[in-house]
Each structure stands twice: as C-alpha cells, then as structure tokens.
Amino acid sequence: xxxxxxxxxxxxxxxxxxxxxxxxxxxxxxxxxxxxxxxxxxxxxxxxxxxxxxxxxxxxxxxxxxxxxxxxxxxxxxxxxxxxxxxxxxxxxxxxxxxxxxxxxxxxxxxxxxxxxxxxxxxxxxxxxxxxxxxxxxxxxxxxxxxxxxxxxxxxxxxxxxxxxxxxxxxxxxxxxxxxxxxxxxxxxxxxxxxxxxxxxxxxxxxxxxxxxxxxxxxxxxxxxxxxxxxxxxxxxxxxxxxxxxxxxxxxxxxxxxxxxxxxxxxxxxxxxxxxxxxxxxxxxxxxxxxxxxxxxxxx
Numbered sequence: 001x002x003x004x005x006x007x008x009x010x011x012x013x014x015x016x017x018x019x020x021x022x023x024x025x026x027x028x029x030x031x032x033x034x035x036x037x038x039x040x041x042x043x044x045x046x047x048x049x050x051x052x053x054x055x056x057x058x059x060x061x062x063x064x065x066x067x068x069x070x071x072x073x074x075x076x077x078x079x080x081x082x083x084x085x086x087x088x089x090x091x092x093x094x095x096x097x098x099x100x101x102x103x104x105x106x107x108x109x110x111x112x113x114x115x116x117x118x119x120x121x122x123x124x125x126x127x128x129x130x131x132x133x134x135x136x137x138x139x140x141x142x143x144x145x146x147x148x149x150x151x152x153x154x155x156x157x158x159x160x161x162x163x164x165x166x167x168x169x170x171x172x173x174x175x176x177x178x179x180x181x182x183x184x185x186x187x188x189x190x191x192x193x194x195x196x197x198x199x200x201x202x203x204x205x206x207x208x209x210x211x212x213x214x215x216x217x218x219x220x221x222x223x224x225x226x227x228x229x230x231x232x233x234x235x236x237x238x239x240x241x242x243x244x245x246x247x248x249x250x251x252x253x254x255x256x257x258x259x260x261x262x263x264x265x266x267x268x269x270x271x272x273x274x275x276x277x278x279x280x281x282x283x284x285x286x287x288x289x290x291x292x293x294x295x296x297x298x299x300x
Contacts, residue, residue: 055293
C-alpha cells in the first residue's frame with residue numbers, strides 16, 4: 001500500500017511552555033527494591049482543552065509522544081518537542097494514537113477510519129505507511145527502534161491476540177507459550193522486546209524476549225505486571241497492581257531491582273516509556289478520574 005502524505009494534518013500548537021506543573025514524586029519501593037532517586041521530579045503534561053492526556057514514549061533527544069482525548073470523545077496523537085506541542089492526526093482517521101518514537105523522530109501507533117478497525121502505522125518524514133499482517137482483524141504498533149524495527153499486536157482471523165515484530169519488510173508473530181493472548185509493547189536498539197501475556201486463569205504477566213527466548217517479568221508480590229518499554233541499557237518500565245487494591249503503580253526495573261513510581265496524591269500511575277538517559281514518561285490519575293501525562297527526569 002502506498003504511503004500517504006500528511007498534507008498539513010500535523011498541526012503545530014506553538015504553545016511555548018506547554019509542560020505545566022511540578023511536584024516531588026512518591027517513589028515507594030516494593031520489597032525487591034534497592035533504592036530510589038528521591039531528588040527526581042515530575043513534569044506534568046496536559047494538552048490544552050483535553051479531558052485526558054497520556055505520555056507514551058520518550059526518545060534520547062527528549063521528544064515525547066502520546067495521545068489526548070477531547071471532551072467530545074475524539075482521540076488524537078501529540079508530539080512534545082522543545083517545549084511545543086503538535087497534534088498528530090492520520091488523514092481520514094476518526095481516531096489517532098501515537099504510541100512510540102525513535103531517535104530519528106519516526107513515530108508509530110494506531111488509527112481508525114470510519115467504519116473500520118484500528119490499524120498500525122509508521123509516520124516517517126511526514127508520510128504515513130500502514131503496517132499490515134495478512135488476515136488480521138485489527139492491529140496496533142507500540143514502539144519503533146532506531147533500526148526501524150516495530151513491535152505491536154494484532155488480532156488474527158481466529159480471534160487470538162498475538163504480538164508482532166516488523167523487521168526488514170517482514171513480520172514475525174510472537175505468542176508466549178500457553179498464553180491466551182500476547183502483546184509486544186517495547187523494543188530497544190539491541191532488538192530486545194518486552195510485553196505482556198494473559199494466562200489461562202486470567203492473570204496478566206510480563207515477559208522479555210531476547211534472541212527468540214521468552215523470560216517472565218513479574219514484580220515481586222504483584223497480581224498483575226504489564227511491562228511497556230525497555231531502554232538500551234535493559235531497564236524496563238510498566239504497570240503493576242498488588243492484591244485487590246484499586247490503586248495501580250508504575251515500576252522501573254534496573255539491574256533486576258524494582259522501584260515503585262507513584263505521583264503524589266494519585267489513585268494510579270503508569271510508566272509507559274523510558275529513554276537512554278533513564279527519563280520516564282507515563283500517566284497518572286487523580287481522584288476526579290482525569291488522567292495527566294508526566295515526565296520523570298533521571299539524575300543520569
């Protein structure tokens with residue numbers, strides 16, 4: 001399928017200082033943690049007029065991508081670069097999500113045309129190229145590395161959700177052994193993957209995939225672990241829950257040790273992306289139910 005030119009669909013908001021608000025983070029460690037960075041701080045990202053903002057990925061230049069939802073229910077992507085926000089929309093789509101960005105500025109996500117299902121895409125130098133899995137009912141792309149390798153998920157003709165790796169013009173299906181469904185959510189420049197899988201009992205677990213070998217990733221004591229991204233150094237970030245608690249927390253795994261990430265006063269925090277510096281982006285939710293994006297700066 002031929003690429004489509006954006007033709008002005010990427011609209012620069014030119015808002016100047018669009019990152020608003022600061023706070024001292026609460027970084028309460030799970031049992032396996034060996035220490036946290038107490039001097040790190042959150043920078044809050046709220047797209048103007050949005051009912052919800054989610055920061056999903058950050059590259060080594062500090063560019064952040066994600067999505068925002070307007071009060072009318074419409075979903076758009078965004079790019080935050082050098083203090084300015086740009087709204088991202090795939091031409092003809094009623095829904096656009098931007099999920100990943102690499103160091104070249106290439107972006108990936110999912111869009112939906114009226115009357116159709118979500119489909120994965122790459123946005124490179126102003127051109128949108130669909131990512132297709134034959135016979136797939138729907139698909140999404142979650143991250144792209146500097147080599148142009150993309151990970152995501154698709155629902156096949158049999159109704160099963162599988163992870164997918166797009167590389168060199170081909171695709172590879174990924175399915176965790178014995179899983180009901182599999183999502184591939186993150187990839188680094190070494191080609192190491194992370195994702196999630198659901199077991200037969202309905203539990204949700206994480207995994208790491210290196211050279212074709214799956215390894216389980218679960219926060220100690222957690223009843224749910226959902227990794228979202230892996231950095232060049234092998235750091236993993238994501239979401240976890242404990243027991244029947246309604247609250248959920250972000251996690252950062254560094255050299256096998258986990259730390260909890262929780263925005264002060266929030267009822268839930270998700271860590272969605274991490275760059276080579278160790279800067280983390282994600283979403284937190286307050287008691288009013290509104291979601292906000294954030295950047296958590298590293299001391300590296």
